[in-house]
Amino acid sequence: MDTTAQSSTSSKPTKGMPTASGKYRPYPQVDIPDRTWPAKTMTKPPIWCSVDLRDGNQALVDPMGHDRKARMFHLLMQMGFPEIEIGFPSASQTDFDFARWCVEEGNVPDGVSLQVLVQCRPELITRTFEALEGARQPIVHFYNSTSELQRRVVFAKDVSGIKQIAVDAAKMITDMAAKAGGDYRFEYSPESFTGTELEVALEVCNAVIAEVKPTAQNKLIINLPSTVEMAMPNVYADQIEWMCRNLDNRENLIISLHPHNDRGTGIAAAELGLLAGADRVEGTLFGNGERTGNVDVVTMALNMFTQGIDPGIDCSDIEHIKEVFEYSNQMNIGERHPYVGELVYTAFSGSHQDAINKGMKARKVANHPIWEVPYLPIDPQDVGRSYEAIIRINSQSGKGGIAYILQEDYGLNLPRNMQVEFREEIQRITDEEGKELPSKRIYERFIERYVSQPEGRIKFVDHHTYPDTVHKGVRIVAAEITDNGETRQIEGRGNGPIDGFVNALSSYLGVEMSVQDYSEHSLQHGSNAAAISYVEIVHAGGKLFGAGINTNIVTASLEAIVSAANSLLASGEVQ
Structure with a gap:
């Protein structure tokens, strides 16, 4: 290593960013030397719970009105989500009214559970049960923050005090459910789990488990949220495996994940968390949510799909899902967003275009069911997209891409040497104009130069x-x-x-x-x-x-x- 050069580089003054040393500290690792999750393979999907109508909605600049909520609600049912968190009915009249609409007029099919969120406060719990009256197998999701920072800064309570809040709420909720006579289900979240010492999170969760007394017929959901993503995803997986090993009555629990995306690794954290023993994932379509968002369940589901796993939710009409998402949230999905972005099935690079072109031809010749096309991990048609925009032409494009466009759109199969010459012609035009050339323009230029030749002598x-x-x-x-x-x-x-x-x-x-x-x-x-x-x-x-x-x-x-x-x-x- 050239230590002189390194020293010279490091001596330059840094502008903007403060010195990290002393201000930030690394997240502690989990002492679990015999961890098992790295050797595991995903073989089945989790239980999916959409939180678009609650977590996603509360993160919007302009929260959804009834029509936008209803459109999203129907989409989630069409996609096959077995559990849908419809709101925080004790927080506002709007959420309460929507919860009642879902129960009374939402046409919720058998096998779909409506979920609502509530803080561990008696008056809010009472209001929540009013909102759920008449619902089939609803999930009451109660939570309180357990992190060391919030215990110290926000609540000024010790571990015992925080635990008592959770236990008191668990007792009130189970008592009210018994009196209501309904088939209620329960979920508890130690909010800010990733900021909570594992021993503290375990103590509080086990106290809730002891109060709820889950059974094989009515399992308790223990949700372990990455409310703030604070470490690498492997650390989150270690936390999940540690909790799965140590929680009481594990066989009667459903371990749930609720990752956020502060570090940009929410999907990876959720995938590794499933390997570590979790059974369930809460997230939103395309990752909308507080700050940098929730885990993107569409991307995660399609990740599974590309590995040969039926994800259990229907993403086959990605354009319709995108349309409803953008309407309901009043947000635009980025052009490079995995699987759904406008440009994710598009290649401009010449080498990529050439490889895709050859891959598509080889697949036709092979007539084999396995999808193998370079640079395309998924067949666009499986999510309702077409092949039309796989290759698009700009100044970075190569002969293979131009040849693919002419072949796919117009049935022209240019010889290789002719591809090379015509590519130079197209690059000259794109260099001069500085923008993408549509397929029709490329075809017209080919005809003008080689076929019709209006200026030909x-x-x-x-x-x-x-x-x-x-x-x-x-x-x-x-x-x-x-x-x-x-x-x-x-x-x-x-x-x-x-x-x-x-x-x-x-x-x-x-x-x-x-x-x-x-x-x-x-x-x-x-x-x-x-x-x-x-x-x-x-x-x-x-x-x-x-x-x-x-x-x-x-x-x-x-x-x-x-x-x-x-x-x-x-x-x-x-x-």
Whole structure:
């Protein structure tokens, strides 16, 4: 290592950022040397609970009104969420009224539980039960903050006092549920779990468990939220495994995760937390939530889907999910957001485009069910997207991307050398204009340059061939062309119409030309199908390309030769 260079770099004054030393401290590690989660593999989805209507809603600049809430609520049911947190009914009349609407008019199907949040305060608990009257298997989610910082700064209580708040709430809630005679379920969260000493979180949770007395028929949800993401996701996984090992009555508990995204690793934390023993995940569509948001359950579900796991919620119409999300939240999803962003199935880079193009072709040939396309971890069609925008063209694009666009959208299969030349033409345009070129513009430029050639000096009109009576196997090609609008008759000899026409045109222009490469294919199916021919012509000064489109393949080939000749004339090398 060059210590001199390192010293020189570190001696420069730092602007803006304060010195971290002394102001911040590393999060403590969990002493669990025999951790098991790193060796585990995810094989099934968690129990999903959407908190869009509560946690997501309370994080909005303009919280949802009834219509926006109802649209979101119906979407969540359509997607198949088994548990939906519909609000904080004791916090406002709006939330209370919406909870009543969900119970009375929401058409909640069997097997879906409505969940509501409530603080561990008696008057709020009473109001919450009023909001849930008549609901089937609702979940009363009660919480209080247990973190060392909040105990000290916010509540001025010791561990015993914080624990008593939770136990008193648990007793009141279970008593009220018993009197109501309903099939209530319960969830407890030691809020700010990640800021709570593990021993304290365990003590409080075990006290709640002892009060609730969960059974196999009515398990208690213990939710361990990363209310503030404070450490790397592996630390959160260690915390979850430690709690799973030490909680009382574990077989009658559902361990739930509620990760936030302060460090940008909420999804990773949730995935590792499931490996560590958790059973359930609370999150929001596309990660909306306080500060940097909640865990993104759509991304997490599709991560599972790409690993061959049925995620248990339906993300097959990602555009509809996006539309409702943006309407209800009045927020826009970023263009690079995983799976749903406008540009996530789009490649501009030339090497990426080339690999995708080859991967799509190989998949068609292989006819194999396994999805294997470079740079695309998921088939866009599986989430309701199309292949149309996989490759888009700007100044960074390569020949493979341009070829893919022309093939997918217009059925043109350009030879490789022609791809290289045409790519230079498209790059010149994108460099000049500094923006993306749409597919139609690329196609029109191809036709203008290689097929229609409005500025081309030579035009093909007609031809006929007949045998050369002097030379066996040789045919004479007599063709009619126009040169700057004037009709000309030309004649040449060769082993076929293409060879003979090149000979005729070479003689007429006074330059030796020959066909280096030739290919053709049909553009449509049916008796009236057009065909396209591509030719690569070599001459003393280099090589040129041309293309022709006609219902007659021979005519298309001769038009392609004229196209190449016009490019030669336009270069100024031939008069």
